[in-house]
Amino acid sequence: MENKKTILDIHNFSxxxxxxxSGFKKTTLPVIHNLDITVHQGEMVAIVGSSGSGKSxxxxxxxxxxxxxxxxxxEIIYNGEVLTEERKKALRGSEIVLVPQGTSYxxxxxxxxxxxxxxxxxxxxxxxxxxxxxGYNLRDNVYNLYPFELSGGMNRRIMVSTAMMAQPKxxxxxxxxxxxxxxxxxxxxxxFRELADNGAGVLVITHDLEQAIEVADRIVVFxxxxxxxxxxxxxxxxxxxxxxxxxxxxxxxxxxxxxKFIDGIQPYVKAMPEGCVFGPRCPHFTEECKCAIPYKNxxxxxxxxxxxxxx
Amino acid sequence: xxxxxxxxxxxxxxxxxxxxxxxxxxxxxxxSDEAMITDFSRxxxxxSLQYLFGTDWLGRDMFIRTLTGLSMSIKIGLLAAFASxxxxxxxxxxxxxxxxxxxxxxxxxIDLVMGIPHILLLILISYAFGKGFKGVVIGVAxxxxxxxxxxxxxxxxxxxxxxxxKAAQKLGVSKFEIAWxxxxxxxxxxxxxxxxxxxxxxxxxxxxxxxxxxxxxxxQPAIGIILSESMKYLAMGRWWLAVFPGLLLVxxxxxxxxxxxxxxxxxDPSSAHK
Amino acid sequence: xxxxxxxxSVASFVLISVSPIDPLQANIGQAALGSMSxxxxxxxxxxxxxxxxxxxxFFSWAADFFRGDMGISLLYRQPVADVIKVKLANSLYLMTIxxxxxxxxxxxxxxxxxINKGRFIDKxxxxxxxxxxxxxAFWLALVLLMVFAVWLQILPIGxxxxxxxxxxxxxxxxxxxxxxxxAVTLSITGISNITLHTRxxxxxxxxxxxxLFSRARGESTYNIIKNHGIRNVMxxxxxxxxxxxxxxxxxxxxxxxxxxxxxLGQAAVTAGLGSDVPLLLGITVISAVFVFGGNLIANILxxxxxxRIRRGGKLS
Numbered sequence: 001m002e003n004k005k006t007i008l009d010i011h012n013f014s015x016x017x018x019x020x021x022s023g024f025k026k027t028t029l030p031v032i033h034n035l036d037i038t039v040h041q042g043e044m045v046a047i048v049g050s051s052g053s054g055k056s057x058x059x060x061x062x063x064x065x066x067x068x069x070x071x072x073x074x075e076i077i078y079n080g081e082v083l084t085e086e087r088k089k090a091l092r093g094s095e096i097v098l099v100p101q102g103t104s105y106x107x108x109x110x111x112x113x114x115x116x117x118x119x120x121x122x123x124x125x126x127x128x129x130x131x132x133x134x135g136y137n138l139r140d141n142v143y144n145l146y147p148f149e150l151s152g153g154m155n156r157r158i159m160v161s162t163a164m165m166a167q168p169k170x171x172x173x174x175x176x177x178x179x180x181x182x183x184x185x186x187x188x189x190x191x192f193r194e195l196a197d198n199g200a201g202v203l204v205i206t207h208d209l210e211q212a213i214e215v216a217d218r219i220v221v222f223x224x225x226x227x228x229x230x231x232x233x234x235x236x237x238x239x240x241x242x243x244x245x246x247x248x249x250x251x252x253x254x255x256x257x258x259x260k261f262i263d264g265i266q267p268y269v270k271a272m273p274e275g276c277v278f279g280p281r282c283p284h285f286t287e288e289c290k291c292a293i294p295y296k297n298x299x300x301x302x303x304x305x306x307x308x309x310x311x
Numbered sequence: 312x313x314x315x316x317x318x319x320x321x322x323x324x325x326x327x328x329x330x331x332x333x334x335x336x337x338x339x340x341x342x343s344d345e346a347m348i349t350d351f352s353r354x355x356x357x358x359s360l361q362y363l364f365g366t367d368w369l370g371r372d373m374f375i376r377t378l379t380g381l382s383m384s385i386k387i388g389l390l391a392a393f394a395s396x397x398x399x400x401x402x403x404x405x406x407x408x409x410x411x412x413x414x415x416x417x418x419x420x421i422d423l424v425m426g427i428p429h430i431l432l433l434i435l436i437s438y439a440f441g442k443g444f445k446g447v448v449i450g451v452a453x454x455x456x457x458x459x460x461x462x463x464x465x466x467x468x469x470x471x472x473x474x475x476x477k478a479a480q481k482l483g484v485s486k487f488e489i490a491w492x493x494x495x496x497x498x499x500x501x502x503x504x505x506x507x508x509x510x511x512x513x514x515x516x517x518x519x520x521x522x523x524x525x526x527x528x529x530x531q532p533a534i535g536i537i538l539s540e541s542m543k544y545l546a547m548g549r550w551w552l553a554v555f556p557g558l559l560l561v562x563x564x565x566x567x568x569x570x571x572x573x574x575x576x577x578x579d580p581s582s583a584h585k
Numbered sequence: 586x587x588x589x590x591x592x593x594s595v596a597s598f599v600l601i602s603v604s605p606i607d608p609l610q611a612n613i614g615q616a617a618l619g620s621m622s623x624x625x626x627x628x629x630x631x632x633x634x635x636x637x638x639x640x641x642x643f644f645s646w647a648a649d650f651f652r653g654d655m656g657i658s659l660l661y662r663q664p665v666a667d668v669i670k671v672k673l674a675n676s677l678y679l680m681t682i683x684x685x686x687x688x689x690x691x692x693x694x695x696x697x698x699x700i701n702k703g704r705f706i707d708k709x710x711x712x713x714x715x716x717x718x719x720x721x722a723f724w725l726a727l728v729l730l731m732v733f734a735v736w737l738q739i740l741p742i743g744x745x746x747x748x749x750x751x752x753x754x755x756x757x758x759x760x761x762x763x764x765x766x767x768a769v770t771l772s773i774t775g776i777s778n779i780t781l782h783t784r785x786x787x788x789x790x791x792x793x794x795x796x797l798f799s800r801a802r803g804e805s806t807y808n809i810i811k812n813h814g815i816r817n818v819m820x821x822x823x824x825x826x827x828x829x830x831x832x833x834x835x836x837x838x839x840x841x842x843x844x845x846x847x848x849l850g851q852a853a854v855t856a857g858l859g860s861d862v863p864l865l866l867g868i869t870v871i872s873a874v875f876v877f878g879g880n881l882i883a884n885i886l887x888x889x890x891x892x893r894i895r896r897g898g899k900l901s
Contacts, residue, residue, distance in 0.1 A: 425831065427873050
């Protein structure tokens with residue numbers, strides 16, 4: 001994997017909002033901070049974190065469709081060059097594609113076929129779409145149906161088709177499987193695997209660690225708006241090969257590993273702990289953890305924990 | 312100094328609007344006797360520094376007459392809008408809490424009231440109550456509650472389904488306490504904004520119906536009367552009789568709108584984000 | 586809908602019958618009444634329906650109404666149906682013009698403002714709409730009348746046709762010329778509401794997930810508006826447009842009064858001031874028919890245009 005070209009390198013990325021607190025004070029809320037991810041060509045990286053931790057913002061930030069009141073920080077390098085807002089605009093939909101979360105991302109009043117073709121009436125494109133639909137087990141008549149007439153699984157496949165139409169170099173999939181039963185979810189994930197095997201870099205954002213382990217090459221653990229660990233998927237075979245206490249806790253929470261959960265909840269953006277964001281829930285927490293924690297390389301992976309080697 | 316932020320601006324806007332409206336209302340009441348003074352030595356004067364809005368065919372100072380008229384319209388508007396909002400609150404809550412039949416009946420009444428054009432309904436009601444002051448107030452009160460009632464109805468329905476209310480019920484919090492502590496604060500802000508945003512409509516309709524001759528009697532210097540009288544003198548080129556009172560009326564209505572909208576902004580939690 | 590119309594007529598009838606206004610005094614005057622013999626007064630009372638119990642009057646009125654007989658207008662001394670027919674024809678073409686103009690311009694302005702939210706053009710359109718929404722229709726009519734009829738003298742002051750010209754001598758151009766000011770006033774007042782609502786909807790659509798996704802797929806703003814914006818704003822616009830019938834009706838009452846345009850609105854005012862109960866009732870019911878009819882048409886159109894209703898449940 002190392003000799004493959006890096007397609008996406010996100011460094012120290014942040015997304016913040018301005019908000020009115022009580023009275024007239026304006027405060028800045030950093031929903032995402034210190035986020036680092038790299039995706040290589042032909043690689044499938046899963047970023048795993050619990051729901052409601054701002055993962056979608058990352059996807060939207062990469063595509064340049066973040067809310068107008070959001071401020072982005074840090075650096076995104078795409079294909080060796082800084083990904084500016086202008087470049088995002090030029091590349092999205094062709095080289096960089098998004099597979100969104102749910103059916104609400106499809107226009108309810110437009111037939112899905114024309115919708116995938118962006119309203120263009122082009123015979124060649126139509127033929128390609130027919131092939132893609134066939135590959136996804138979608139019947140011919142689907143072309144002329146509205147989103148409400150399709151099942152959840154079919155709508156997901158429609159959205160994956162939009163990505164296939166573009167022949168992308170980077171695919172960002174935002175929670176592509178929730179609400180789907182196991183079988184269907186696996187199938188949708190396998191479509192992303194195919195995209196990666198065909199040479200694209202795929203970044204899947206998900207809350208489902210088990211599923212991620214099954215299909216991805218690398219797992220990035222996301223917690224309280226930041227990335228805590230970046231590990232190869234085979235590191236998840238044993239607890240000992242994992243680096244961060246939170247990742248280990250996640251591992252132990254998996255059904256096959258004992259279903260053991262740790263106490264506490266993720267800190268809220270407004271009440272971030274000093275130093276390590278996982279500190280308040282960490283069994284190894286000491287005074288030293290109350291400083292800025294660097295993202296350091298440990299055993300072919302990266303971790304945001306100063307005690308990574310010891311424990 | 313830091314740039315004044317949006318929220319302070321909104322508060323300032325709100326206060327300014329309220330202050331100005333209060334000034335009109337109070338000054339109008341103070342000058343109400345002066346508004347009736349006729350002085351033939353100064354009739355039909357075009358606007359000047361001494362008579363800002365000019366004088367009419369009886370030599371009455373149009374500026375003072377306009378102030379008095381507006382203040383009367385504002386008072387009627389307030390009274391009617393207040394009565395109307397009480398109707399809206401009562402019917403909204405009834406339809407949301409007293410079961411399906413009550414809901415159907417209230418919804419049906421709303422449809423009914425909306426089915427007759429406002430002005431026509433106002434004419435009918437004002438006719439029913441013998442025109443005059445009572446007719447206008449009751450008319451405006453009976454025609455303006457529909458949309459606020461709908462808002463309150465959906466708000467109560469939403470609150471009833473809210474998880475924290477359900478949780479409170481499970482925890483055994485008394486019904487009264489739930490209503491008072493958890494539902495009332497939400498409803499109140501909606502109600503207040505709805506009430507203030509009703510004022511401009513109430514004032515406009517009061518003026519319209521008076522203009523048509525169904526409202527206040529011609530002896531009273533209501534703004535609708537002033538404008539309706541001015542119509543006769545338009546062809547003679549006495550434009551000031553219509554232009555200035557009308558402009559001030561428009562200004563008043565806009566100010567109420569500004570006050571309502573800024574209050575909505577302040578009370579709406581989703582506007583916390585810039 | 587029929588139930589609602591029946592309810593409207595009952596409600597209006599109740600309102601009219603509780604009125605303390607004595608139609609005799611209102612129309613004939615105290616002095617004239619005093620000089621009349623008791624016999625004459627009795628005859629007049631019978632003519633104006635004084636003394637008969639309200640429910641009796643209602644049933645006889647309603648029974649006649651169903652047979653298409655709306656009674657005799659007391660002021661015009663003609664069948665109400667005939668009076669309404671003539672007035673409605675005058676009003677209808679005035680209102681239709683205003684309805685179309687305000688609908689089309691309001692729709693376009695709303696879309697333009699909505700997709701440019703926060704920019705100058707949006708602020709200008711929004712400001713204009715709020716200003717007009719705060720302006721009483723009758724005052725706007727006065728100002729227009731003053732500017733175009735009194736100062737510039739390019740348009741007539743009132744009436745639907747020139748005074749003193751035989752009905753046959755009235756040309757189409759005359760009719761148009763006399764309808765311009767009232768129609769313009771009605772349109773201007775109607776635009777603001779439609780603009781503001783269309784703008785709200787358009788903003789909602791532009792912030793929707795599917796527009797976000799289209800943007801993520803590299804679609805241009807123009808393409809997004811063409812493919813998703815118009816398509817989705819169409820449905821609420823239909824409801825809005827047909828819902829505005831009630832407002833146009835209300836506006837026409839004021840506007841017709843000022844321009845002395847002999848339409849339904851002016852007739853309503855005359856009937857109200859002159860205690861012409863049958864005419865007032867007739868006009869109320871007719872206008873309610875239009876309003877409810879508009880809602881009905883909107884619902885039907887919705888069913889035709891919205892695929893979710895047209896095609897019904899899921900196929901899969």
